[in-house]
Amino acid sequence: MRVRRCTFLCLEPREQLEFDLELLTSGGSGLREMLGWYALSPNLANAVEVSANEVAVLGALSPSQWREWEDLIAIHSPEHLEALVRKGLLIVENSQQAADDDKLRGTHWRAASAIMHYASRWRGIDAVEALKQINETEGGDLLFKLGTPEPVVRERAAPDARQPLPAAPSSALEELFLRRVTCRNFDLSRSLTLEQFSTVLYRAWGARTVHDYAPGVPLLKKGVPSAGGLHTTEAYLLVQRVDGVAPGLYHYHPIDHALESMRALSADEAATLARQFVAGQNYFVDAHAIVVAVSRFRRNFWKYRNHAKAYRAITLDVGHLSQAQYLAATELGLAAFITAAINEVDIELAFGLDPLEEGPLAVTGFGIRAAQRKEVEWDPLHAVWPDSTGPY
């Protein structure tokens, strides 16, 4: 048998504090510090604890050269080597893990970015419930306990030392900005028209043309910019209430401006999946169309190999797409949202995405705003809720 270390690995010394009554009664703080090493790797669903001895072994193993097991046990303790195989940090040649590791390696991730991406994916998290629990255990008023926030602006000059600029004239774009308010109240009784749905999708996600940047390198031209012009982020949809589109999962084809059906859903199944996608944020579940921004890492990293900025650039692309969707929806009198609190793993499973090649970075959506406001919307300009008074 031959083995090698997994390609991407980060070792984190973590401290956990445990309450101990004896320590308190003997005059101490009552807190016992527990220090341990944790291994983070894209190959693992969760961080795993490793011993200091295992850390030392990991540091001595090659991530690129297969080594004979017999040779390794002559140098390192078999017990530590076996533990590392069990934990998925030492990979056995010709296994599924080896194939996955090869795929990750072939994607040209920057190591720190790969760790960052895979360590921040959620599965089955209810973010609203988790926040409620923190609030309860913290005594109910988390904001109060956090103290005052950083100032709203970091001022670099006294008010009278600032150079005033001419006011921006009013414009259609400014009007649109003023009407954009993140929506958390969608109208369950109405459907989007096919035209509304299709227009918002096209404005934000549709390609205006395809052009060969170089022979064999076609690029899309869209209304939004994208790092390297690569447009590696695509729209995967959970459609709930759109005239002429059955509830279900779809992929949007940006060149043909067409839907590719992936799975039909009943209304209940759609709502259940929507709740999973947005990690229990009920106010987004009712959106008529939920649009998951899925980035194809391999396409970006094809050009930006092992690049320090590539992952950041991909996430920035998503912001542009989302804002375009917000404005396109607002222009039609519709409303939109974005959330980063998402269950990436559940989304990957629902759409059958291979997380080693592509992954969701945000969930967005749009639809018709309800006439009644039940959930918080932050509208200090009273752009959509004229008679609203705080709290927002």
Ligand SMILES: Cc1cc2nc3c(=O)[nH]c(=O)nc-3n(C[C@H](O)[C@H](O)[C@H](O)COP(=O)(O)O)c2cc1C
């Ligand atoms: C990257 C990003 C992540 C966000 N995540 C959430 C979220 O998890 N839940 C939520 O209710 N709103 C989320 N929002 C929406 C913000 O709360 C919202 O933009 C903010 O309250 C300001 O309101 P406005 O968009 O109406 O101006 C997110 C916005 C951005 C840009």
